[in-house]
Structure formats: C-alpha cells, structure tokens
Amino acid sequence: MDHIHPDNIPLNHFLALPRPDHGLAAAGTPDTSTLAAHDFDVDTRTGFMPPRPLSRLPQEWASWETALDEARSSRLQLADKPDLSPEDAERSERWRDRVRQLPILSTDHLKRSEVLLRRAHHVLSWIMHFYVHSLPISVSEICIPPPVTVPLLQVSAQLQLPPVLTYSDDVINNWEYITPPTSEFPPRPPALDNLRCQTLFTETRDEEEFYLASARIELRGVEALTLMRAMMDEAFLGDATALRRITTYLHTLAGVIRELTSILADVRKGCDPDVFYNEIRPWFRGADSSDGKRKWVFQGIELDPTLREPTELSGPSAGQSSLIHALDVFLGVDQYSHSNFMSNKPVPMARAQTAPAVLPAPGTSGPATATFSSAPGSSSVPFLTRMQSYMPRHHRAFLRHLSSNPRPIRTLVETSGEKNLLEAYNVAVSALKVFRDEHVKIVALYILVPSKKAREAAGKSKEDSAAKGTGGTDAFQFVKGVRDQTAGALLKSGE
Template sequence: MASSGTDSRGSFSLHSYHVSEDLGFILPDPLEDLPPHYQPWLDIALRIPELVHSHELRARVDKMPLLSTSFLCKHKELRLAHLALSMMTMGYVWQEGENNMVEKLPSSLAVPFWEVSQRLGLPPILTHASAVLANWKKKDPEGPFDMENLELLVSLPGGESVRGFFLATLLVELAAVPAIRSIPSVINGIRCGDTDAVVRALEDISLSIQDMNDALKLMQVHVDPSVFYGIMRIYLSGWKDNPCMPKGLVYEGVHTKPMEFSGGSAAQSSLLHCFDELLGVKHEEKGRSFLTRMRDYMPPAHRQLIQDISSQPSLRSFVQQHQANDQLNQAYEFCVSKLLALRNYHINVVSRFITVPAARARQLRNHSQDSEGETVIKAPKALEERGTGGSGIMTFLKTVRDETKDALLTEPSKKIKNHS
C-alpha cells in the first residue's frame, strides 16, 4: 500500500511532510508580525519577561480583548499566533511561581489559543514546535544561521539563558538536516536491495548525529544552570502529571472542566523518533507510552512522517540478512553508536542543568541556609525529580539510552563507554 510519503515513481520521499530541504523540521523564515487586528496580542507577548517581573502580565491579559481568529489565513500566521499565545499562557499561569496559582485561563486568551491550536493540530500549550522551530529570526538576513546571528521572536523570563537554551536547541535541529534528508535513501535502498546506497546514507546520518551532539554542547556556553533551573524551567512546565496543578487548567470559554497538557520536553522533537524508528530502537511500554504521547505535541505532518518510517521494511532486519557485508554492518553499528553517544551526552546535560541544581536547592532548604543570591532556591519543589514534560527524568533517559544500546547487533560494540 502506498503511503503518503511515496512519490510518483513509487519511491519514499519527504515531499509531503512539511520538511524543508535546507532546514528540516524548522519552520523556514517565520513571520515577525501578524495582521494589525492582532496587535493587542503582540503588545503583550513581546514584553512577557518584564511584565512577569513587574507582576503585571495577568492583569494585562485579563484586560485583553477577545479577538476572532478568522483573519489568520496563512500557516505562518497561525504558527506565530500559537507562539505568542502559548508564551503568554506560560507567563500567565506561572507568573507567581508555585504561589498564588491560577485555576483558569481567561477566555480572551483561552478561546483564540484553542482555535489556533485546533487549526494547526497542536495542543494549547507551549510546545517544541512553537518555542524552538517557529521562534527565530536572523539579525542579518544574509548572514549565517548561527548563535551570533540568531534572535528569538518571543521570550520568557531568564534573560540570555532563555535565548541560549532555545537557540542551541534550534541549532541541534539544524545539525540534523542531512540525517533527515538521508532517511529516504535508506528506505529506498532497502526496498531495492541496494546495500551501497544504504551504507552511504547511514554514514551521512552518523556524521549528522555527531554534529547534533556538538551543537548540544552550546548549552554549556550559553545557558547558566542556576538560571535555567531556578527561573526558566517553571515556564516550560505543563498541567499534566504536575503536583503544582493536580487538576489541570480550565480554558474559559472552551470547556468548563479542567484540561491537562504536558509541558515542554526534548521528546517533542521529531528527530530522535525518526532515528529510533529507522534504526529499530525498541522502547519498553512505560517509556514508549510517554514518547508516543509526545507525538501529539508535534505538527501533524511530522507525526505522520514518524509513523510512515515505522511502517517501512526493517533496516535492522536488512542488515542482519546481509551479515557477510562488513561495510553495511559497520555503517549500521556506527550509526547506532552515534545515537547512543548523543543520548549519553543528553543525560550529562540534564545532570548539569537539573540534577545538580536540584541537589543544591534541597541542601539550602534543609539547612535553612541564608540563600540570598541563590537562584536555584526559587525553583518549584514539585519539579525536582521530574522533567517539565512530566516524566521521571533520569530514570527515563537512562532507560531510553540502554534501549538504544540494545539495538546494536554485535557484543563488542556494546562495550561503548557510557559517560553517565
């Protein structure tokens, strides 16, 4: 049966998945402005950090007019609207941290946010698709796509660390573009038994995953762990599996009952889902259900791509059938080992930005030390052991890492060092 990813010649192609040749899953050239009707949204969205700091954001949103979304016609307009409304929502909900929580989002924000989300097939909460993939502009349009020449469209409290966090994540997405482009070559190579084509594509994917790992290292340079943990992180938190908001959030004018949505998570990026499906990495039920739920937070076309990759002939079986082909075996093992190294490094990053600051915050609280000037103490206690997406973060990441290791075919390769 031909999938939606099959072109007129019967080959698997990325053409119908909203994947850019140059930018992969990143939205090319996001808009910076909406039609004039929506200026009240942008007037608030572009000032979120200062309005949260002065405790005025909720009051400003409460006075905001309820605007019709019918003048948003183009996809990019909807993406900017989703970004602006979701950032406002996070600021509104978490303005006072864990104190003075709100139970409902006012209709002036909730109704348009719900309508825009429905049209995009995204949930009404901040997602990776908005905060990262659609939240960038170049300072010099002709200049390079790098940290120095990039700026966020909409930001959250946390200063330069917010910029560093979202843009480093964006550059990881950019580094993955050659790998995403090579996926059809692997699938079509398997279909027609062309081992050389599969080897070449796997080598390209391996190099690209290594580049992703290098891009992730920008976090160390551009994000202060105490600012990330103590200030930023709560604004990425959702209202599902969150002890701060056990009932969820009422979207006034949409539903009378509270709704639950997960906060931001690296698992909302389509990249690793694509690699797992391609390379045959299998996840246990608990981890798999969380990862599958995170696909609901991706643009529908990207979700469909992951699904369609999973229904293609198995690469792992293809490699096993060609055991005598050393080149093919080595290319596959090298690719899995690069994915394993990336997951190990991600554990390292999470340790530096969450586990260590959480331990410091606990220590300060337990000893009632004078924590003046200690940013980590401001962090919500409820998130000490959890990811903002609601997962028990370290256990989850180590399980996923070990499952990646299980995809390796040969025992000696399993001795790849784990830096965790």
C-alpha cells in the same frame, strides 16, 4: 526584521496550499505519499524548522502581540521567586489585568493559513505561561482568562496540538536571522551562528542559548534527513551496489549524529545550569510538570461548544523533537527507546504509526467541564510516543510514513548477511547512544544537581521533590532509560 506575510508566499509553495489532513482521513491508515518536502513540511534547507518563521501577526490580532511585548518589556518575575518584591508583584498583576480585559478575538481568518496559526499558537501559549507562572503562589486555582482560553483552544484544535507551550513554540518557530538573507526564501541553510530567538521569558543569554542549542541540532540534522531519503531509495533496489552505498551512508549518518552530540554538549558554554533551573525552566512548565497541585482552569470554554477540556498539558520537552524521533524510527531504535522502560519489564511498543490509534486527538478529550485536574494520570502509552502528539501534525505524518516503510533499514541489515553493512548500522546506532549519553550528562548537570541543591537548601529529603522534566517525567531516570535501551538496539553478528 522583515518577515513573511502569508499573502506574499508563492502560490506553489507548500504553505500556500490548502491544509490537508495528512494521514488522518482514513482511520488507521498511514500516509503513504512520497517523502517530498511539500507533503510533510520538511524543508530541504532547514528540515523540520521553517525557512523563516513569522515574527508578527497581522493587525487584526495586534493586541495579542502587544500583550506579549508588554510581558517581556515589563520583565515579569516568577511568582515563587524567593526575593520577589512588592513592586514586581504589582507590575505582574497590572499586566495580568490587562490580559483579562483583552477582547476575545476571532480566529476565523487565522484558519486560512498554517503560518498564521503557528504564530498564534506561539504568541498565545507564551502569554498563558507568563500569566500562569506569575500568579501569586497563594492562589489555589490557576484560572486562565477567556481572552486567552478561547482563541488558544480554537487555534490548538486547528493545529491538532495541545494548548500549552511546546518544543515547536520555543525552538522550531522561535528563531530568526541575526543578519537576514536578501530573499524571502534563501537558497541555503542558515549558518548556525546567524540565529537568535524571537521570544524569551528572562531576556537572558542563558535562555536564548538553551533554545538555540536545539535549533542548531535541528538545522545540522537536515543532512541526516537527506541521508535517510537516499538510503530508502537504495533499499528499494536492494542489490549489491545499493547495499554498499547504504553502508557508506550509515557511516556518514553516524558522523552527523556525532556533530549533533557536540552541539548538544556546547550548551554548557552559553547556559549556566543554576540560572536555567531556577530562573528559566519554571516558566515553561506545563500543568503536568508543575511542582504544585493547583488545577489549570480554562475559563470561557463554554463560549464555544466545539471546544473540549485539554488533557495534554505537559509543556515543551526535547522528547518532542521530530528529528530525534525520525532517527529512532529510521534505524528501528524506536522499538527499544520508545518502550515504557519505567515499568519493571520493558516491552517493545508498536511503531509510530500506531500512535494516532492510541492517543486522543491533541487538545481534546471528552465533554467540556467547568474544571479538570491537571495531575497526570497513569498511562500505558510510552512517554516518547505520547510526545508525538505535541509535534506539528505534518511532522507526525512524516514519522508515520517513515515507520510504514516496507523495507526498513534494520530489517535489511538483519537479512542481508553483509558484515560491513551490519557494522555500519551498529556504528550509527552507537553514535545515537553516545548522543543520549551526552543528554544524560546534560540532564544531570541542569536538573539533577540543581534540584539536589534546592532540596538541601530547603531541608527536604530526596523523596520530597523528584527532579521532573518539563514533560512531567522523572527527568534523569527517563533519559538514562532511553539511553540504555538505545544501546539494546545494537545487532549481533548472525542475528
């Protein structure tokens, strides 16, 4: 497939512009620019997905692409695979040795392009996960070699992302057309059945369908973003006509969310739960969600004095979807769904714009040290708020802008006294709650049930092995709690 080379991007396109520090220059000040696509990298056709992700880095970084190609073509196996053969183990070690022998490539020329940086993060984080999860389980400490550590941490610092596989790496920037359009920038959104993945761990249809379910949700959600913008425009007018239009838009938004629910449910058609749990999911676990207690040690970090030890290494999670966060923030549901529900008393948390003040800069934390513990510490930052640090920085700026809206829809509904508007709002919130009902079912089917089977096969009790999500949480309790608190956002007549 052909791909966009950075030199071929039109001069007036967002990605050809200098990379601004959206909303971060003034400490504590949210970005209050317009909701134009070029401000937040939200495409009118593909939403939070790029119109066409880069599929290959230029020749200067070909050795990274080659290493990833070899990992895939070698069909590397998980180190804890029950029937791992000596031949599989030897093949994995030969590949890891080639990775250790790679040169430490400069990232200086990557910094001129957001597109190149995203592809580099994709390639290097996939290489790291292939490396980490193919290491023999007898190895007590996971040492990531300098040829991966140095450029991955440098690229991650530029993108303000953690140096680990994220939702952006396995969904947002991991797709391509089956039948490519005739132009570099197609005029219409891609058809949901015209997608395939660029990179896979297992080369199975199950893995591809798992990622594509999320990709299809992102693309179908473009209409939701359009409706949000229309409602925000009407809210600034605030007259009787505007309220009637917002009422109609909310019903339409509910219909879009119902379609997202159907797409989510359809993951069952292409991805087998046992295959997912045992063969796919272990590959993209981060340090926080790995079952073992082994440290992840980033070797070579001392070669660049600007680098810091990573503290965010949770791995990809559906909680990193900017689209779902945008729905929460726009409807005012985030005050409920993003609360730290795992404590005894759920407490509504600050809105999304407060996240930068609470969270460390992604991928950095304190002075560099030789080693660090990858075990997640206790934190008062709610999981969904923390997951925003795994999103592309422009999308975080979008959420901050959305949450700083001076006329929030929920407040407008509460103060309008319009019964039809309140009912329409509740219809939209209820649709989001049903979406999360489906997510609860998916987590039960794909994580809870297979983990129970695994415990019983190993003769372990329930307490021996919690069913963790890839973000490091107790997966079922997490999605169930978010679902329950979404329902708590419904408004009662007269509120």
